Amino acid sequence: xxxxxxxxxxxxxxxxxxxxxxxxxxxxxxxxxxxxxxxxxxxxxxxxxxxxxxxxxxxxxxxxxxxxxxxxxxxxxxxxxxxxxxxxxxxxxxxxxxxxxxxxxxxxxxxxxxxxxxxxxxxxxxxxxxxxxxxxxxxxxxxxxxxxxxxxxxxxxxxxxxxxxxxxxxxxxxxxxxxxxxxxxxxxxxxxxxxxxxxxxxxxxxxxxxxxxxxxxxxxxxxxxxxxxxxxxxxxxxxxxxxxxxxxxxxxxxxxxxxxxxxxxxxxxxxxxxxxxxxxxxxxxxxxxxxxxxxxxxxxxxxxxxxxxxxxxxxxxxxxxxxxxxxxxxxxxxxxxxxxxxxxxxxxxxxxxxxxxxxxxxxxxxxxxxxxxxxxxxxxxxxxxxxxxxxxxxxxxxxxxxxxxxxxxxxxxxxxxxxxxxxxxxxxxxxxxxxxxxxxxxxxxxxxxxxxxxxxxxxxxxxxxxxxxxxxxxxxxx
Amino acid sequence: xxxxxxxxxxxxxxxxxxxxxxxxxxxxxxxxxxxxxxxxxxxxxxxxxxxxxxxxxxxxxxxxxxxxxxxxxxxxxxxxxxxxxxxxxxxxxxxxxxxxxxxxxxxxxxxxxxxxxxxxxxxxxxxxxxxxxxxxxxxxxxxxxxxxxxxxxxxxxxxxxxxxxxxxxxxxxxxxxxxxxxxxxxxxxxxxxxxxxxxxxxxxxxxxxxxxxxxxxxxxxxxxxxxxxxxxxxxxxxxxxxxxxxxxxxxxxxxxxxxxxxxxxxxxxxxxxxxxxxxxxxxxxxxxxxxxxxxxxxxxxxxxxxxxxxxx
Numbered sequence: 041x042x043x044x045x046x047x048x049x050x051x052x053x054x055x056x057x058x059x060x061x062x063x064x065x066x067x068x069x070x071x072x073x074x075x076x077x078x079x080x081x082x083x084x085x086x087x088x089x090x091x092x093x094x095x096x097x098x099x100x101x102x103x104x105x106x107x108x109x110x111x112x113x114x115x116x117x118x119x120x121x122x123x124x125x126x127x128x129x130x131x132x133x134x135x136x137x138x139x140x141x142x143x144x145x146x147x148x149x150x151x152x153x154x155x156x157x158x159x160x161x162x163x164x165x166x167x168x169x170x171x172x173x174x175x176x177x178x179x180x181x182x183x184x185x186x187x188x189x190x191x192x193x194x195x196x197x198x199x200x201x202x203x204x205x206x207x208x209x210x211x212x213x214x215x216x217x218x219x220x221x222x223x224x225x226x227x228x229x230x231x232x233x234x235x236x237x238x239x240x241x242x243x244x245x246x247x248x249x250x251x252x253x254x255x256x257x258x259x260x261x262x263x264x265x266x267x268x269x270x271x272x273x274x275x276x277x278x279x280x281x282x283x284x285x286x287x288x289x290x291x292x293x294x295x296x297x298x299x300x301x302x303x304x305x306x307x308x309x310x311x312x313x314x315x316x317x318x319x320x321x322x323x324x325x326x327x328x329x330x331x332x333x334x335x336x337x338x339x340x341x342x343x344x345x346x347x348x349x350x351x352x353x354x355x356x357x358x359x360x361x362x363x364x365x366x367x368x369x370x371x372x373x374x375x376x377x378x379x380x381x382x383x384x385x386x387x388x389x390x391x392x393x394x395x396x397x398x399x400x401x402x403x404x405x406x407x408x409x410x411x412x413x414x415x416x417x418x419x420x421x422x423x424x425x426x427x428x429x430x431x432x433x434x435x436x437x438x439x440x441x442x443x444x445x446x447x448x449x450x451x452x453x454x455x456x457x458x459x460x461x462x463x464x465x466x467x468x469x470x471x472x473x474x475x476x477x478x479x480x481x482x483x484x485x486x487x488x489x490x491x492x493x494x495x496x497x498x499x500x501x502x503x504x505x506x507x508x509x510x511x512x513x514x515x516x517x518x
Numbered sequence: 519x520x521x522x523x524x525x526x527x528x529x530x531x532x533x534x535x536x537x538x539x540x541x542x543x544x545x546x547x548x549x550x551x552x553x554x555x556x557x558x559x560x561x562x563x564x565x566x567x568x569x570x571x572x573x574x575x576x577x578x579x580x581x582x583x584x585x586x587x588x589x590x591x592x593x594x595x596x597x598x599x600x601x602x603x604x605x606x607x608x609x610x611x612x613x614x615x616x617x618x619x620x621x622x623x624x625x626x627x628x629x630x631x632x633x634x635x636x637x638x639x640x641x642x643x644x645x646x647x648x649x650x651x652x653x654x655x656x657x658x659x660x661x662x663x664x665x666x667x668x669x670x671x672x673x674x675x676x677x678x679x680x681x682x683x684x685x686x687x688x689x690x691x692x693x694x695x696x697x698x699x700x701x702x703x704x705x706x707x708x709x710x711x712x713x714x715x716x717x718x719x720x721x722x723x724x725x726x727x728x729x730x731x732x733x734x735x736x737x738x739x740x741x742x743x744x745x746x747x748x749x750x751x752x753x754x755x756x757x758x759x760x761x762x763x764x765x766x767x768x769x770x771x772x773x774x775x776x777x778x779x780x781x782x783x784x785x786x787x788x789x790x791x792x793x794x795x796x797x798x799x800x801x802x803x804x805x806x807x808x809x810x811x812x813x814x815x816x817x818x819x820x821x822x823x824x825x826x827x828x829x830x
Contacts, residue, residue: 096626097618097633271618280621290622295525306828308678308774309521 053197054468055120055458066123066516069235074118079465085117085227086461092223097277114509115220117227120458120471120491121235127515130201130475131485133385134191136375138477141208141362143378145185149175149358154377160370168367169415170209170360172323174330174343180356181254182480187354188247188318189477190214190490193385195456202388202453204472206363206371208355210320213490213510214476215278218243218285220512221488236517238487243476244285250480251316254352262315264288265305267296269321269337279320293321298341303351316352323357365414365448366392389451393444402449403440406433409449410500411440424500426452455500458511460493470494472502473513487515520678522623524827527682529620531822533613534686540609541663542694544656546570547596549727551652553720554589567592569701576604593652598644606659610639623679631669635662678774685770685822692763692815695750696808698728703804706743721746728758747804748796760811764788767818780821787814 051059056067063071093112122130147153148165155162165171190211192204221240225232248264255262268279270292283290295305296314304311319326325335330343345351361367369390372383391398391409402409411423423436440447457468475489491511492502502508547570554566564587571577579602584591599605617624617632638658647655667687674680699706702724721741725731730749733756738745754762768788771781791811799807823829 094637095630095633097629271615271621276618277621280618283622289523290526291523292525295523306524307521308524308527308682308826310828312521 050454052454052468052470053195053200053456055195055456055471057459064123066121066126070119070121070231073231073234074459074466082117082461082466089115089117089223089227092226093219096219113216113504114495115223116460116493116495116509116511117224118459118461118466119224119512119514120473120493121514121516123516124518127238127487129199129384130193130473131487133201133203133383134193134475134477134485135483136379136381136384137191137203137206137371138186138189138208138479139483140371140374140378141189141206142184142186142479144374145208145356145359145362146180146183147378148361149185150177154374157377159373159377160367164366164370165361168361168364170323170358170364172358172361174347175356175358178347179349181256181352184254184479185356185359186362187250187254187356187479189479190474191385191477193473193475194388194453195471195473196454201385203368203371203385204388205365205368207474208363209322209360210355211474211476212275212278212320213474214243215281216510217476217486217488217490217513219281220510224512235514238515238517240486240488243486244282246478246484246486247282247318248286248288250478251318251352251354253480254354255315256350256352259315263313264316264318265291265296265314267291267293267317267319267321267339269293269325273320275320282318288318293335293337293339296339296342298339298345301345301348301350303339303342303345314351316354318354323360326353326357365390365412366394368448388453391449393440393447393449398449399440399444402447403437406437408452410452411436411447411449414446414448422501424452427498427500452500455494458491458493460495460509460511462495462497467497469497470500470502471511487517488513522678522682526620526623526679528823528827529616530623530679530682531686533616533620534683534688535690536609536613536616537663537666538687538690539604539694540606540613541660542690543596543604543606543609544659544663545729546698546727547593548653548656548660549723551589551593553723556719563589570596572697572701590648593648597652597655598647607639610636610659620679625669625673627669627673628666631662631666635666638662681770681774682826685767688763688766688770689815689819691758692760692767693812695728695758695760695763696812696815698724699747699750700805700808700812703808706747706800706804717741728756730756730758744796744800747800751791752794752796761788761791764791764815771822774826778825780818780825783814783818783821787811787818790814 056064056071058064093115144154148155148171154160155165186208188211190207190213192207193201194204195201217240251264252262264286265288266279266283266286268276268290270276273279280290289305291305297304297306299311303314303317305314321337324332326338327340327342328335328338329340342351343357346353346357369387369392372387375381375383391402393399393402402411406423407425407428409425411425413421423432425433455470455472458471459466460469462469471491471493473489473491475485477483477485491513492504492508493511494500494502495509496507499507550566550570554563558566567587567589570592571580580592580595584595595602595605597606600607600611602608614632614636617629621629642655670680670683718741721743722731725734725746728750734741734746734749737749737753749756749759751760753759754765756762764784765788768781768784771778771784775781794807
């Protein structure tokens with residue numbers, strides 16, 4: 041037997057265990073509990089959790105799957121735990137990013153100072169599909185565009201957090217943060233008595249207050265609604281859940297109409313004015329008069345009311361220009377430009393294939409890189425180099441050659457792992473983290489978030505559409 | 519009342535209707551199945567199943583797929599066929615769909631109850647259902663419909679959403695009871711009785727189909743067709759009598775909006791039923807009365823849509 045350690049890839053950072061097997065601070069109490077808990081107990085709890093989610097009807101839709109379009113996102117019963125110091129650092133970093141992004145959006149729809157200063161190539165913004173000239177010179181309440189943001193983070197070491205993506209269009213997943221917590225509290229009440237876990241349950245109230253704080257000028261007691269594409273949308277459960285929790289009406293496009301420069305909803309008592317719309321419909325579909333003319337989901341004339349300042353949309357139309365994968369590269373620059381600060385969280389080094397040098401490098405190193413579509417989301421259409429076959433890489437290279445500007449590439453990060461309940465027992469699986477940032481009177485982030493976990497051994501793809509699951513995320517209080 | 523979303527009101531109204539419809543169908547088929555086990559001629563047998571179809575469209579849909587009126591074909595069609603929009607599984611699908619659409623107005627317990635029922639129905643192997651007997655399935659539907667209605671009564675705020683659900687349930691009952699009586703309308707005035715117990719059994723089954731058997735025995739005792747008609751049409755202590763359903767609807771509409779046109783219509787219809795002379799109606803033909811009643815109920819549901827759903 042020869043020593044083959046040199047050929048083994050280094051073990052990824054584990055959220056619970058140090059390389060020498062000692063338990064990290066965040067997991068000190070939990071680890072002890074886990075040690076003293078039998079496999080049978082965990083198995084039973086796992087079954088209970090599954091039944092609870094099924095009965096709640098928490099499903100999401102998988103597109104392009106005719107057989108079973110309704111599925112459940114698997115829930116893992118082992119929490120992802122962050123200690124107070126880790127969270128302090130993370131939350132400051134997430135808030136900083138979202139503040140910079142809101143300042144950037146206000147700027148590009150007004151003076152465009154950052155473009156004039158040459159800090160971002162103007163064509164990247166102005167020719168971007170998500171840039172909406174219709175929003176130019178419009179003053180939004182509190183100058184906020186991305187009222188709700190989800191910042192996707194991965195971790196590679198104790199203090200090494202990288203931002204993968206800033207979601208400021210219609211980020212989803214917050215209902216899992218809330219339902220996962222409720223499920224955990226029912227399954228393991230004893231754990232919450234000993235661990236001081238920061239509560240996340242007031243999110244709906246905060247969101248509602250936030251939306252209230254950005255109502256159109258002169259509206260003191262605004263009527264808020266949540267606009268959903270309907271019950272066939274993949275995130276419908278979340279829409280209904282949030283509407284109930286916030287105590288606002290869940291509306292579809294057909295329930296709203298524009299008349300005399302205002303938005304109304306159809307009620308049993310006749311038309312009722314609507315002031316703030318938390319919309320979960322993309323820009324393209326929100327107003328058939330302004331954007332996609334054949335959209336049945338939106339509200340004809342909505343943009344004209346937005347332009348008159350008589351209704352607030354959260355998030356604002358045109359926010360997507362800031363979370364484009366091509367724009368991602370420039371977020372650290374935004375932080376420096378608008379806030380005069382250095383970024384707290386790091387970007388993943390990113391190759392833009394529109395750049396000839398980058399293109400050449402990526403083609404030569406496909407096997408080591410993750411390649412993504414600039415406009416893609418949900419983990420669809422990406423290439424994970426180290427996990428791909430030669431044939432897959434060759435096919436992908438043809439797509440890159442045909443349309444290089446549509447792709448970016450990043451080194452394959454060694455995502456941290458977290459103990460996870462799988463068939464064989466407890467085993468490490470790769471995770472990411474999406475904290476939710478709310479902007480209104482002030483910018484806040486809920487102490488927690490959505491932890492997604494790749495349930496397949498060794499897999500780095502955490503998206504629910506690709507077989508990922510979720511975990512409850514605990515932030516310990518001091 | 520502050521005014522709820524018209525579409526959601528519509529969803530809740532239909533939720534009430536579909537759950538009630540599924541349960542009514544289960545009771546009706548159950549009763550017919552029991553009668554079919556009695557010693558009767560093949561003609562009577564066919565007639566028994568044929569009577570379950572109450573409109574020509576329904577009959578045509580069935581005949582386009584099945585040559586005979588045998589029990590299994592009718593049960594398949596009315597209970598299990600997803601292509602028949604009024605089969606029990608279709609009603610439960612529609613009920614679940616409306617539950618999802620109105621989810622934000624319902625309590626978690628209500629959503630859970632519907633999901634559990636829907637999952638249980640899905641888990642049944644429909645190909646093998648005849649082996650175990652359709653009885654179990656019909657019992658499941660009846661039981662879950664009662665459970666679902668109970669959960670709504672027990673957990674939901676008595677606001678507008680509740681009232682629209684309750685109204686859908688009441689109007690569906692009115693329609694079902696009138697259909698039930700209509701299917702038997704010519705046996706009421708003949709008032710002839712066999713002494714072999716068959717008639718007793720038949721009327722007993724009929725009353726059970728309207729969930730009114732034990733009530734009837736308590737109030738009237740011996741079975742007599744005229745009393746059966748009187749109870750199912752006029753007795754307001756019977757939750758599925760025509761008058762009780764229309765009075766319930768009137769109360770709900772008045773609570774929703776006293777001055778709505780449909781409230782007035784409903785009140786008029788209730789007054790009409792209340793003042794009917796049963797002996798006269800039985801002489802001149804129950805059928806005319808029931809057809810007229812059904813037309814008025816349809817007109818009433820249309821007016822409800824106009825008054826509350828912002829129909830364009």
